[in-house]
Amino acid sequence: MVAVISEHIEITPGVCGGKPRIAGHRIRVQDVVIWHEHKGMSPDEIVSRYPTITLSDVYAALAYYHDHLEEIQQQMRESKALVRELQAKTPSKVYHKPTRAHCVLGAIAGNLFFCQSMSFNRESTAECD
Known part of the structure; x- marks a missing residue:
């Protein structure tokens, strides 16, 4: 068998x-x-x-x-x-500094934590807090 x-x-x-x-x-x-x-x-x-x-x-x-x-x-x-x-x-080759667009996309995707943890300066770039 x-x-x-x-x-x-x-x-x-x-x-x-x-x-x-x-x-x-x-x-x-x-x-x-x-x-x-x-x-x-x-x-x-x-x-x-x-x-x-x-x-x-x-x-x-x-x-x-x-x-x-x-x-x-x-x-x-x-x-x-x-x-x-x-x-x-092997660090990511696509990693870059988050921008306002990332925040908007994060909000659309429901990632509110990502949006809330970012602050923007006058050049419309974002920096994580």
């Missing part, structure tokens, strides 16, 4: 960092977990967004996650730490 999860989940060194993924795809188990557990997507929503995988693939990824909870959570923590490290080493 072939284990159902092994039909859907594979680990290949050098592919997706050797992390468990849906067989034949580059969608990691941790990706499915983030979509489902953290972003609130249902398995059906995940399949509709990524139609090359099946509902069985999604449920197998979630089952694998629950069978290997600490391992997957550790991988997710490591991925998050790597992102933070890379962000700290």
Whole structure:
């Protein structure tokens, strides 16, 4: 008898960092977990967004996650730490001083905190307080 999860989940060194993924795809188990557990997507929503995988693939990824909870959570923590490290080493090339337009756009987007934390000088530029 072939284990159902092994039909859907594979680990290949050098592919997706050797992390468990849906067989034949580059969608990691941790990706499915983030979509489902953290972003609130249902398995059906995940399949509709990524139609090359099946509902069985999604449920197998979630089952694998629950069978290997600490391992997957550790991988997710490591991925998050790597992102933070890379962000700290590589400053944004698009960052610039906020302007009055940013305040207006922030207000339109409902970001009132951003607007309230800015003061304007005569040249209509903004500086954060």
